[in-house]
Amino acid sequence: MMHDSMCSLADDGLTALAQAAGEEAVFEVLKKRYGPVMDKWLATTRSLKETIERCTEFQRGHFGKTSIREEADRFVVTCDPCGSGGQLRRTKQVGKSKEAHDWTWGQKDVPYYCTHCSVMWEILPLEKQGHPIRINLPPQKDSDPCVHLFYKNPADIPPEYIERVTRQRGVPVDRKST
Numbered sequence: 528m529m530h531d532s533m534c535s536l537a538d539d540g541l542t543a544l545a546q547a548a549g550e551e552a553v554f555e556v557l558k559k560r561y562g563p564v565m566d567k568w569l570a571t572t573r574s575l576k577e578t579i580e581r582c583t584e585f586q587r588g589h590f591g592k593t594s595i596r597e598e599a600d601r602f603v604v605t606c607d608p609c610g611s612g613g614q615l616r617r618t619k620q621v622g623k624s625k626e627a628h629d630w631t632w633g634q635k636d637v638p639y640y641c642t643h644c645s646v647m648w649e650i651l652p653l654e655k656q657g658h659p660i661r662i663n664l665p666p667q668k669d670s671d672p673c674v675h676l677f678y679k680n681p682a683d684i685p686p687e688y689i690e691r692v693t694r695q696r697g698v699p700v701d702r703k704s705t
Contacts, residue, residue, distance in 0.1 A: 534615045534640060541639035542622025553639050554630045557646040565651040568660070578660060579604065579677050586610050600683045604661075607672035612641040616669040632665060633691040641665055648675075649692045657681075662688045 545553050572578050579595070579602055586593045589610020596603045608614050615621055621638040624631045630645045631637040649659040658681035664674040678684050 531614065531618070534611050535619060538615055538619075538621050538638070538640040541642075545622060545624070545639055550624055550626060550628065553624075553642065554628065554646065557630070557643050558651065561643065561647040561651055565647060565655060569652065569656055575602075575677060575679060582661065582675065582677075589614070600679055602677040602679075604675040604677065605672050606675070609673035612638060612644070613666065613673050615640055616666070629692050632663070634665075637665060644673075645692055649688075653689065653693060658684060659688070659692075 541553050541556070544556060572581060583593050583595065583604060586604075586606050586609065591606045591608060591610025591613070594605045594607075596605070606613055608617055616638055621640060623636045623638050624642070625635060627633050627635045630642050630650060632645055644663045644665070648661045648663060652658065652660045660677075662676040662678070662684065664676065666673055676688075
């Protein structure tokens with residue numbers, strides 16, 4: 528209950544920020560907030576297995592319904608709903624982006640709250656280590672699940688997933704394997 532309340536508060540704050548200071552301010556706040564989090568994550572989380580375990584544990588802590596499927600090149604984690612943004616989208620009217628940005632996966636109408644996944648799991652890791660930690664496939668409808676792709680070899684990440692979060696800032700991408 529407390530977690531849901533805090534997600535709702537964060538959504539309200541990000542929505543008000545976008546309205547008062549413009550949508551790009553949402554990105555700047557999220558980048559500042561999650562930069563140190565990702566620095567610590569990258570320094571302490573050494574394997575794909577540990578990454579998936581930690582990410583799915585977050586969902587379990589949020590009471591999200593999660594399933595994991597292994598494919599040849601990746602693991603697919605489906606959250607129905609995601610325990611934070613997905614649950615929020617299903618329980619209240621959320622603020623959504625008016626324009627497409629690299630931090631909204633090149634789409635408009637993305638909940639501001641949900642964009643923290645783009646910044647945290649894709650954009651910041653790209654800038655810091657040359658590849659995302661996970662690829663997020665945000666729901667097209669509020670009732671759809673969130674899907675997260677964890678590639679076994681970062682070099683196998685399709686270019687369109689990299690381009691959708693880098694095209695506006697032109698971040699140089701070194702698609703090295705780890």
